[in-house]
Amino acid sequence: MPEIAASEAVDDIKAPQIYLASRSPRRRELLKQIGIRFRPLLFRLPPREDPEVSEAVLPGEAAIDYVQRIALAKAEHGRRLVTWRNLPPCPVLAADTTIEFEGEIIGKPVDEEDAVRILKCLSGQTHRVLTAVSVADAAHIESALSISEVRFSPLDEAGIRRYVATGEPLDKAGAYGIQGGAGLFIQHLVGSFSGVVGLPLFETGELLRQFKVMP
C-alpha cells in the first residue's frame, strides 16, 4: 500500500480540523483541494472476512437508503476509534459511494471479469451515482447526499477489456473512475463531479460549516 503510506506521512498533521475515516485516496485529495487539515484514522486494510464496517446490502434495501446507512456506519466507526485512541476531540468525516442502475446497487467489482460485466451493463446507458457524507462529533451526527446522473457512450468489448487491464476499475464503485481513463466514456453528467469521485465538495462544505470547521 505505498499510496496509503505516502499520504499517511503527508496528512498526519498535528492540528487537524477533522479526522477522516476513509482509506480512499480520492477523498484525501478532494479534502486537500478545499484546504481542510485532516488526520486519517484508517491505515492498513482490514481482513476481507472481518471488515470494520460491513458493506452488505440488506434484503430489499434501496440504493439511497444503503449509501446513507453505510456512510453513517463508517462515521460512527471513526468516532469510536477517536474514543478508543484517546484522541483530542474533532469531528469525524466518512463517505460512501454507490451506483444505481435499473434499481440494482452496483458496488466495486470483485475481480476483472466482474468489472467487464459491470461496464457492459453501463455501456450506452444512464446510471446514478450516489455519495453520502456523514460528519460526527461526540454529540451529533449529520449527513448529506449527492445524486448524479452519468451517461456512458456505447463501449465495445475490446475497449472495455483494455480499460479493465489498466487496473483502474478494481477499487471503484461501478468499475470506473470518471477522473481517470473512464473520462473518455462519459457523454453527459448531471450533478456533482466531486460527488462521483467520492466526496461531493458542496455538500461537504455545508456539513463542515454546521460543525464550525469552516467559516
Ligand SMILES: Cc1cn([C@H]2C[C@H](O)[C@@H](COP(=O)(O)OP(=O)(O)OP(=O)(O)O)O2)c(=O)[nH]c1=O
Ligand atoms: C464512480 C466512481 C467511484 N470512485 C470511487 C470513490 C470511492 O473511493 C469508491 C467507492 O467505494 P467506497 O466504499 O465508497 O469507498 P472506499 O472503499 O474507496 O473508501 P473508504 O470506505 O475507506 O472511504 O469508488 C471513483 O474514484 N471514481 C468514480 O468515477
